[in-house]
Amino acid sequence: MDTHSESKSKTRHPLLAFAARWLLTTNHKEIGTLYLCLSFLLFFIAGSMAMFMRLELFEPGIQFIDPLYYNQILTLHGLIMVFGAVMPAFVGLANWLIPMMIGAPDMALPRMNNFSFWILPFAFALLLSTLFMEGGAPNFGWTFYAPLSTTYGPPSTDFFILGVHMMGISSILGAINIIVTIVNMRAPGMTYMKMPMFVWTWLITAFLLIMVMPVLAGVVTMMLTDRHFGTSFFEAAGGGDPVLFQHIFWFFGHPEVYIMILPGFGIASQIIPTFARKKLFGYHSMVYATLAIAVLSFVVWGHHMFTTGMPVFAELFIMYATMLIAVPTGVKIFNWVATMWRGSMTFETPMLFAIGFVMMFTIGGFSGLMLALVPADFQYHDTYFVVAHFHYVLYPGAIFGTMAAVYYWLPKWCGHMYDERLGKIHFWAATFAVNLTFFPMHFTGLAGMPRRIPDYSLQFADFNMVSSIGAGLLGLTQILFLYIVVTTIRGGRKATAQVWEGAEGLEWTIPSPAPLHTFSTPPVIAEGDYP
């Protein structure tokens, strides 16, 4: 099929051939690249929205942005970061890496793979187009609680609903593809318990996606019928209940936050052993801990809604179940630390990002434990403490994880080494800026500053100014990251096949840059091979 399309493309205009190559590609590496590029673009778009918000919050009072517009970019920042930056980045990594890690020639369903990617640009074009519509973009926060999104939602909410449906279809198809690939296409001898941790975490993540994305589709469908077809799922006056919205949303939403972190766990589990030059400590317990986290994620959604008036029994159950998640998470963190213990460690950029991931994700985990406590949560609910918490798990968690992965595998993808000095500058600047931005939010939150507002009381002024300065710096470090990635793709020192001295795994046995087609004949994994 490929030779056929190549011979045909010779007669085409080069631009047309270029477009056809990327539009019609079914190659897992090319689709992985597309996913990563799209997520990088959307990361910058949503990030610039964050810059506008921090600009407005630099000082108390309304200076630059109309409060209604503030609500719109706040909503889109959340939605695009979650569905457009973090999730597609992980799917892109899965596309690139899973076939190479399990010794498969491609994903199991290559055409569906192409389809699930190409839905996304249209979904996000639709979502972003709402900014230019009459009545403005959706303005109810990424959680789109009813009745804000039903009775009071702007007309553009319907475009948002369609966009979410499209993203959902893309995610579900992508997840099915990943599971079918992992289950059916492992090289001979690669048993489940020999799979690299990144593959394991993605297998579990894919199941989470298939379980909860349809629930999200269900809840936006109910919104749509409430808005236009006279149903009253969430309208108290019509016999429905707005709290029901929160239950269904968070039944999706809590597993969703693990969807955004489990692949990051997998990445850290790949990188740390390489640079500690030791095998991953406690591989089996890592697998079971990931499974435990995934299962528990389905019974703790209520901790997002402690203040909605739940029975005490439900609050207690959810509080204990939530705190229980700290146990498997702790297992993972101790395993990473134990992997580093007495290792011959070196601190190349991917390792720095991975260690930063472990340390700062732990901070986010601890503030999560604080939020899990019902009595304390009544104080913290809807304050900047929550904002601090989830940015600590998402930025140094999901995004540092993704950046670690890019530094780690980029030499394999494009055959060039990145500039180590610039990489280290990027890491230290980003780490400094992340903490400068998000750490003060703990304090303003504990002092009672509500989230999702463009203006605040005077006593929060200093900490907000610090946050805004940090955010500006954080934005600049990402431009440095873009520069590093682009220059590495365009040239640089040639990378070897193994790239890293301590790297183990099938992807390091193929040449760098990885040829378009790999493992056309499956490799054989011997009895004594990893983990």
Add this chain to the structure above:
Amino acid sequence: MSQRDKKRHTTLLLALAVGMFGFAFALVPLYDVFCEITGLNGKTSGQAELLAEIDRSAAQEDREVRIEFLASVARGMSWEFRPMDKEISVRPGMMNKTTFFVRNRSNKTVIGQAVPSVSPGQAAQYLKKIECFCFEQQELMAGAEMEMGVTFYVDAELPAHINELTLSYTMFLVSDLVGSNEHEHLSSHNVR
């Protein structure tokens, strides 16, 4: 890695996704059942209580509960709708009656349905209705008005810390097509 296995797994996983879509909708009745048992969300029972079941001996002579009445109309509803009594004091276990006033301000026959809600939600299951206009749809001719009654009692089991509760009704538009032709219907939409 046979092609058949791939197909089978894809189908199974697609079925799981479709099933979970259905599950989201199944959560709606599940939640209703849960709320009916626990009385969480302020929904009162949609059914009339039997007079014989009232335990009059449990009536609490020394306790008074203040009940406030609210009435509102849903979007698109042309009726005037208000309680005749803003609030009353009742004894738990004793029968009470109150009335609501409703007037059709439009120029055509309209059918409406009132939907009740009790706040605090915890009290909902203790408010028992013997008779209520909300049990059935109401039909009003153009310009007509009427008074509609509710007969209810507050269960003596009402937790001691609840001394005030609010019973609110929202009147929903069921149909305004009665007696009007298609053209009128369209123009009424345009006006709205």
